[in-house]
Amino acid sequence: MLEVLVSTAISATLLLIAVPAVLNDLSKYALYITARQMATDIRGWQQQALTAMDDTGTYLVKFDFSREAYYLMRNTAVLEARRLPVYLDLDEEWTKPPYYELRFNLKGVPSTGGRVALREKLTGKRYYVIVAPVAGRVRVSPHPPRSEADY
Numbered sequence: 001m002l003e004v005l006v007s008t009a010i011s012a013t014l015l016l017i018a019v020p021a022v023l024n025d026l027s028k029y030a031l032y033i034t035a036r037q038m039a040t041d042i043r044g045w046q047q048q049a050l051t052a053m054d055d056t057g058t059y060l061v062k063f064d065f066s067r068e069a070y071y072l073m074r075n076t077a078v079l080e081a082r083r084l085p086v087y088l089d090l091d092e093e094w095t096k097p098p099y100y101e102l103r104f105n106l107k108g109v110p111s112t113g114g115r116v117a118l119r120e121k122l123t124g125k126r127y128y129v130i131v132a133p134v135a136g137r138v139r140v141s142p143h144p145p146r147s148e149a150d151y
Helices: 002-051
Strands: 059-064 069-074 077-083 088-090 101-104 114-120 126-131 138-141
Touching: 002 059, 002 069, 002 077, 002 088, 002 101, 002 114, 002 126, 002 138
Parallel strands: none
Antiparallel strands: 059 069, 059 101, 069 077, 088 114, 114 126, 126 138
16 A cells, blocks of 8 residues: 555655756647648648739738737738737737738738747746848747848
């Protein structure tokens, strides 16, 4: 009986050590995957604008900080909506410039550069989706750009 009690105590101690580490890694991975998905969506919408052959259409990605979502739009129509998982949010404080939409012209060039910050609510960890202003390069980083030149 004592052996069972000791082995149960050892197992419980190991679980108390292992579970937080595993959950921390899972939340970090989920944050990274969501940031990659957002970057992929922005790149895809950029390509959509480039290949549209439509000089009257406006392609934009609109960020909704109150609903923790972003929308892929053509003119005023929402074609796709993406909601963030409940444990993540769009961090308005770290999003720069504080824009609510990203427009692409017919050459796929964004209207402005900047970064969109995704934050994991429990740990406060952030990932940044960074859009270069002229080239339109979209990348994901765990660190914000140090200056405007780093976009």
